[in-house]
Amino acid sequence: MKGSYRNKVLDVDLTSGTAKVEPLSEILIETFLGGRGLNVRRFFEEVPRDVDPLSPENALYIGIGPLEGTSFPGSCRVNFTARSPQTRLLGDSNAGGFFGPELKYAGFDQVVLRGRASKPVYLFIHDEACEFRDASNLWGKDIPDTQKAIIEELGDSRVQVAAVGPAAERGVKFAGIFCNLVRAAARTGMGTVLASKNVKAIAVRGTMPVEVALPDMFDDLVAEIKREILVHPQYKGRVYLGTTALMSSLNQLGCLCTRHYRTGRFEAIHQVSGERLADTLKVKGKACFSCIIPCSRYVRIDEKGKTILASEGPEFEGLAAFTSKVGNPDLKEGLIAVDMCNRLGMDVITTSEAIAFLMELYERGEISSSDADGLDLSFGNMQAVYALIEKIARREGIGDLLGDGAVEAARKLGVGEDLVMHVKGLEIFKADPRGLKGYALGLAVASRGGDHLRSEPSFEFSEDAEAARKLYGTEDAAFRLRYKGKGRVVKDYEERCAISDCLNACKNTLVNMEILSYDRMSTLLHAATGIKLDPEEIRLIGERIVNLERMYLVSHGVTRADDTLPKRFTEEPLPEESGPSAGSVVELDPMLDEYYESRGWDINSGIPKESTLKRLGILHLVNGVLDESLVLRR
Amino acid sequence: MVDLKVVVEEVRGFCDLPMKPGDYFEVRGGAIVIPEGGKVCLWALQSLMPLLPLKQRNIAEDNDWVPHTNKIICPDPKGGVVYRIEPLGANLHPKSESQDLPLRIVADPSKCVGCRVCELTCSFVHEGVYCPDMSRIRVEKDELTGKDEPIACHQCGTARCVLACPVGALKRNAATGAVDVDGDKCIRCKGCAKACPFGAIRFHPESGLPMICDLCGGDPKCVKECAAKALEVRER
Numbered sequence: 001m002k003g004s005y006r007n008k009v010l011d012v013d014l015t016s017g018t019a020k021v022e023p024l025s026e027i028l029i030e031t032f033l034g035g036r037g038l039n040v041r042r043f044f045e046e047v048p049r050d051v052d053p054l055s056p057e058n059a060l061y062i063g064i065g066p067l068e069g070t071s072f073p074g075s076c077r078v079n080f081t082a083r084s085p086q087t088r089l090l091g092d093s094n095a096g097g098f099f100g101p102e103l104k105y106a107g108f109d110q111v112v113l114r115g116r117a118s119k120p121v122y123l124f125i126h127d128e129a130c131e132f133r134d135a136s137n138l139w140g141k142d143i144p145d146t147q148k149a150i151i152e153e154l155g156d157s158r159v160q161v162a163a164v165g166p167a168a169e170r171g172v173k174f175a176g177i178f179c180n181l182v183r184a185a186a187r188t189g190m191g192t193v194l195a196s197k198n199v200k201a202i203a204v205r206g207t208m209p210v211e212v213a214l215p216d217m218f219d220d221l222v223a224e225i226k227r228e229i230l231v232h233p234q235y236k237g238r239v240y241l242g243t244t245a246l247m248s249s250l251n252q253l254g255c256l257c258t259r260h261y262r263t264g265r266f267e268a269i270h271q272v273s274g275e276r277l278a279d280t281l282k283v284k285g286k287a288c289f290s291c292i293i294p295c296s297r298y299v300r301i302d303e304k305g306k307t308i309l310a311s312e313g314p315e316f317e318g319l320a321a322f323t324s325k326v327g328n329p330d331l332k333e334g335l336i337a338v339d340m341c342n343r344l345g346m347d348v349i350t351t352s353e354a355i356a357f358l359m360e361l362y363e364r365g366e367i368s369s370s371d372a373d374g375l376d377l378s379f380g381n382m383q384a385v386y387a388l389i390e391k392i393a394r395r396e397g398i399g400d401l402l403g404d405g406a407v408e409a410a411r412k413l414g415v416g417e418d419l420v421m422h423v424k425g426l427e428i429f430k431a432d433p434r435g436l437k438g439y440a441l442g443l444a445v446a447s448r449g450g451d452h453l454r455s456e457p458s459f460e461f462s463e464d465a466e467a468a469r470k471l472y473g474t475e476d477a478a479f480r481l482r483y484k485g486k487g488r489v490v491k492d493y494e495e496r497c498a499i500s501d502c503l504n505a506c507k508n509t510l511v512n513m514e515i516l517s518y519d520r521m522s523t524l525l526h527a528a529t530g531i532k533l534d535p536e537e538i539r540l541i542g543e544r545i546v547n548l549e550r551m552y553l554v555s556h557g558v559t560r561a562d563d564t565l566p567k568r569f570t571e572e573p574l575p576e577e578s579g580p581s582a583g584s585v586v587e588l589d590p591m592l593d594e595y596y597e598s599r600g601w602d603i604n605s606g607i608p609k610e611s612t613l614k615r616l617g618i619l620h621l622v623n624g625v626l627d628e629s630l631v632l633r634r
Numbered sequence: 635m636v637d638l639k640v641v642v643e644e645v646r647g648f649c650d651l652p653m654k655p656g657d658y659f660e661v662r663g664g665a666i667v668i669p670e671g672g673k674v675c676l677w678a679l680q681s682l683m684p685l686l687p688l689k690q691r692n693i694a695e696d697n698d699w700v701p702h703t704n705k706i707i708c709p710d711p712k713g714g715v716v717y718r719i720e721p722l723g724a725n726l727h728p729k730s731e732s733q734d735l736p737l738r739i740v741a742d743p744s745k746c747v748g749c750r751v752c753e754l755t756c757s758f759v760h761e762g763v764y765c766p767d768m769s770r771i772r773v774e775k776d777e778l779t780g781k782d783e784p785i786a787c788h789q790c791g792t793a794r795c796v797l798a799c800p801v802g803a804l805k806r807n808a809a810t811g812a813v814d815v816d817g818d819k820c821i822r823c824k825g826c827a828k829a830c831p832f833g834a835i836r837f838h839p840e841s842g843l844p845m846i847c848d849l850c851g852g853d854p855k856c857v858k859e860c861a862a863k864a865l866e867v868r869e870r
Binding site: 288312 | 744745747748749754755757758761763765767768774775776777779780782839859862
């Protein structure tokens with residue numbers, strides 16, 4: 001039976017400049033599904049644990065999912081996986097846009113990049129072929145110029161480009177891979193890895209049709225799902241604001257990251273809110289491939305008859321990064337800072353953390369202008385923010401220090417390591433975890449470090465006590481400021497997110513709008529691929545992935561002691577002005593106990609029990625690791 | 635040749651002559667005949683003039699724009715007086731005027747969000763697979779400028795693609811007005827695509843045949859699936 005998988009992997013050896021096409025094994029599909037799952041499975045087995053992340057021996061896995069290329073709404077994402085140069089743990093990041101489906105149309109489910117090219121190249125992947133093309137003249141170009149040059153050179157506006165910017169070339173450890181200009185696989189330094197391989201970009205163009213196993217059934221299911229999305233209570237809000245809605249809503253709840261997580265409300269919220277952006281600067285809505293929720297936006301800033309910025313974006317993270325987080329009340333200036341990061345190819349979360357952290361040190365008098373190339377690092381000084389962004393990307397002066405990430409910078413400065421808001425070396429998002437206990441736990445245990453997209457336990461906003469009791473054993477699970485039941489909520493949502501990352505469909509619809517139950521997923525996957533997996537088998541794939549990723553961390557010595565949060569969130573209550581969240585801290589330990597217990601992990605060490613790994617069928621993969629971790633613990 | 639009656643159908647703005655709905659004049663042979671006590675606006679007349687001899691004659695090409703155009707508006711920007719031209723006596727274009735006007739897909743790039751659902755829909759409806767390169771409609775995008783422009787067949791009156799085909803492989807479908815492609819006759823010369831002023835014709839990646847919008851037989855599915863409502867079906 002024909003299905004929506006290609007059953008093909010493009011395995012590229014950059015050192016020798018050769019590429020081969022290999023079959024994708026069916027057993028891997030049935031146990032790890034696609035995207036993130038397939039990537040981490042192969043990465044775990046193939047890449048030596050102690051590999052230097054920026055050496056040719058680190059491999060970069062690029063994976064897409066079984067629904068990619070079909071009409072399933074938002075099935076457009078692509079996962080990049082490698083050892084992270086930023087955290088030195090698991091690196092994994094995904095992006096939306098148009099790159100993923102194009103890879104499917106070009107004939108592949110996965111691409112693996114190994115080795116290092118002898119000179120700058122870009123890859124052109126098209127209809128089951130791969131070309132190595134000279135990129136000497138692209139080296140040093142920013143993201144938009146790179147994409148423009150490649151599309152011009154290839155003479156086809158339908159080529160989809162994933163590129164790295166100057167920051168990645170200079171070894172900034174939190175550089176991303178940018179698809180379609182602004183669709184960034186930003187986190188954990190996957191751009192740095194790609195640049196270390198001397199690859200400036202990957203261009204993809206495919207004309208091969210994607211077939212589904214049961215076309216009529218699939219089409220009916222998709223039509224039904226689309227109808228539900230269009231009448232979903234969240235639909236209109238998402239079309240109007242997308243994730244930028246969070247600016248106002250988090251501010252209202254009193255947990256919007258403001259002046260580096262020192263309070264939960266920004267006094268200038270109305271000047272920088274998602275509503276303000278949509279009502280004043282938005283030109284029109286934008287959507288990813290095959291999605292019926294145009295939650296993104298194209299914005300333009302004109303001043304004195306001249307356009308000073310025209311670009312897609314930003315999302316909530318970028319918007320908060322350079323407004324409330326750094327104490328900036330000017331929307332336009334905030335957008336310019338986001339645009340700079342996008343052009344230079346850096347993660348806005350880490351970049352803004354490096355800057356806001358310095359600003360806090362400066363305010364406390366722990367560093368002075370003379371430590372920061374003479375810059376006035378007062379909160380709200382956007383000229384200093386611009387200068388720091390440029391300096392980081394060029395690794396110049398203080399920017400060189402920040403280019404390894406905020407954690408490393410604190411270590412080198414010798415001050416304020418406690419003030420870097422990160423988990424396991426990865427800086428966290430722009431909601432204050434004290435106001436969202438489930439998210440807080442999610443950050444502490446996420447398999448790529450301080451990340452909210454590994455779990456997104458949005459259930460804790462529901463206030464649906466009855467559902468909470470039924471699903472998670474306590475009504476507290478449905479309330480964001482309570483901690484009971486959150487271990488079970490996070491476990492559940494981690495698995496949903498893992499599946500979403502395997503299908504490479506958008507979490508906004510799959511997880512937050514809860515549009516795809518395991519039951520329905522089972523039917524849909526059968527119609528698309530011809531493969532029958534029952535709902536529980538699909539959930540198990542999610543659980544398997546979370547456990548395998550955990551074992552990768554365990555192999556690097558990670559235990560319960562590392563599943564922690566910055567002291568500020570567990571010890572300092574949110575101040576009075578934070579309204580409904582005031583006085584709140586994160587009760588991490590009881591949540592961790594509950595989480596480990598529901599996961600079948602040892603409560604003291606946070607390491608998966610042998611019985612759990614056996615139940616998930618991955619014991620054989622991780623056996624050596626368990627032995628090593630015992631030694632590590634002794 | 636046929637005689638005509640030109641009637642004021644509607645006044646959208648302000649006409650100080652005034653021309654009122656129901657006012658009319660006739661065109662008999664080479665003369666304009668104004669009913670007693672009536673009048674004709676000079677502004678409107680100069681716009682109407684080129685159309686009058688045209689509407690007096692029969693048109694061979696059944697999809698030509700002339701039979702489907704019977705209204706004209708006074709060019710005075712304040713006025714907005716709409717005139718309707720109707721035949722007096724014998725109906726010149728019985729076939730065309732008795733059936734619905736041909737349809738076409740009209741796109742509004744300012745509403746298009748660039749999701750390309752139209753492309754996926756088209757390829758699935760026509761080919762049973764998902765493949766943007768097998769779609770008859772496509773979205774031209776430029777991410778730098780934010781351009782998203784859906785391009786589909788304009789269903790031209792006198793279709794250049796049909797005229798350009800050296801072997802007669804392109805033909806009007808009498809029922810829908812869309813252009814049908816005869817795959818057995820087509821010699822893959824690509825002349826049709828070169829002739830299309832809108833760049834709306836592309837070629838099937840496997841068969842090499844031109845792909846031209848067939849309006850899904852009169853009810854285009856891409857329009858239905860466009861959540862942003864950037865596509866619309868209009869009478870041509």
